[in-house]
Amino acid sequence: MEVLKNYINGEWVPSSGTKTLDVVNPATLELLAKVPLSTKEDVDAAVKAAKEAFWEWRCTPPLTRSRYLFEYRNLLDQNFERIAETIVKEHGKTLDEARGDIKRGIETVELACGVPSLMLGTIEEDAAKEIDEACVKEPLGVCVGLTPYNFPAMIPLWFLPMAVACGNTFILKPSSQVPITAKILVELAEEAGFPPGVVNLLHGSRDVSNALLESPDVKAVSFVGSSPVAKHIYTKSAQNGKRAQCQGQAKNFIIVMPDANIEKTVSALITSVCGCAGQRCLAGEVIVPVGDIYEPLRDAYVEAARKLRVGYGLDPETQMGPLASKEQCEKVKWYIQKGVEEGAKLLLDGRQLKVEKYPNGFFVGPTVLDEVKPGTTVFKDEIFGPVACISRAQTLDEAIKMANTSIYGNAASIFTSSGKAAREFAYKIEAGNVGINIGVPAPIAFFPFAGWKDSFYGDLHGQAKEGIDFYTQDKVLITRWF
């Protein structure tokens, strides 16, 4: 079985460590590869390579850097289906969801191709008499991306292209659950011709992340994962003088007003709750029907959820795949049981699901917990599975207040045909990504992924113009000629 290699200074090299983890297809349980747990020596080698490559890359004109990115974008496009299939195999999501994953990543590469314009500085003549003042954007140095398992292509590609476009060098440390997609992304970066040391790949666990956080040569850290880890990384980065943007967990509320179109709303709710088997930080988890739409909406949702075909993501009939790991599968089942114990009514139990062809896969079917009370565990915690928690509210104001009790603020949506209700919701809701008749309010690459509260630790997000600001530092030039 292949043991994956690190990519350091333009070379594919084995880890100096001997420990590995298995990379397993969560539907079939096929062993796909072994991922090494890299060592401090591997980290030091990667940081050294990235540091040494920085100056030459930083001096490469932005227009030239963007040409590498154009090439990279074309290679991603040419390998689109191969990457999508790899994502299905190592993550479990359906082929369409995997295509969405890579397409979103390509969008960020396309954004980064515009770096010559995006990095333009500013100047003011006569800031004082015969003194001009200019501000230019300069890269930081070695930047690191610590990425999670739920979007194997999109999230590495939020950070890698923006970082290198700005003239930084980059070390990617992907989740050890989905390292094969990361390997392909880096192979394509190599093929695109990025000079040695500009893009590096380190496999491993939290030890690798901690070593990177402790390295004085790492200047900026981008992270996506759980909120406790996000907070830890943010804190540790700050202690070590690094910039950090750390995206955490979510508990996304979807409010459905009595005037909503039930059929269209239910379709969107299914996509939101069950897409990627619920393993999206923008997935809807709590549905709050307002007033007398409660019963008809709930019943229509249960009926639609029951019909969803669950299976292996590469099978064309599959509409929802497995959870990404055994641990996640067990965790979701635990939450379902917890919800029942805390008084919710279990209208649809995904724990009972059997997928005939893949009896050992990590499947949990769509699940509906009804009459979920505010304050209970499943109302508060992120489940990260295809579990809809339905809670009752009598008014929009009450529903918004319920949603705003969450410690998280990643996303929230409303379904309504009332502009007034939509505006009030958008104005009062405490979340960074807001959907109006959209169940998955995922910003495209030209907007920041704007999590709030415990869903985000940092000042600048990694995407869009904020990404340029994050990956550069301003230098103000004040000039007077005699």
Added chain:
Amino acid sequence: MQLGTFGAILKYAIEIEGKAAEFYAKLSSKASGDAKAVFSDLSNASSKNVQALERTRRMEMQEMILEAISGIDTENYEVPCGEAEDVKGAIACAIEMETKAAKFYSDSASKLSFLANVKRSLEKVGRERLERVERLKKIA
């Protein structure tokens, strides 16, 4: 087979275009005169459709609003036009194939109406497949 997703529909569409391209290319090699030119055109058109549909699959996917689909069963659109013994028989089969293909595109477009550009692309290919029927009738 039930096609329950955007990707399954596009995959099937790409497959039927690939098969049509191959089918007409073989017919073109057997035919002569006007028929040969028509078959060659249709083969090229299907090959272009493959490229257009692959591009659509890559570029038009919107996972934010991706919905599960029901009611598209490939059994309703299958026409096995294998190795034809004579050109005339092959044309008769081709007419049926084109009619059913057009129906597939029309049905699929309505199911994917939430993706406006995909709907438009499928309708365009469907119209092109339907126009083939008249051309085939002229050489029948």
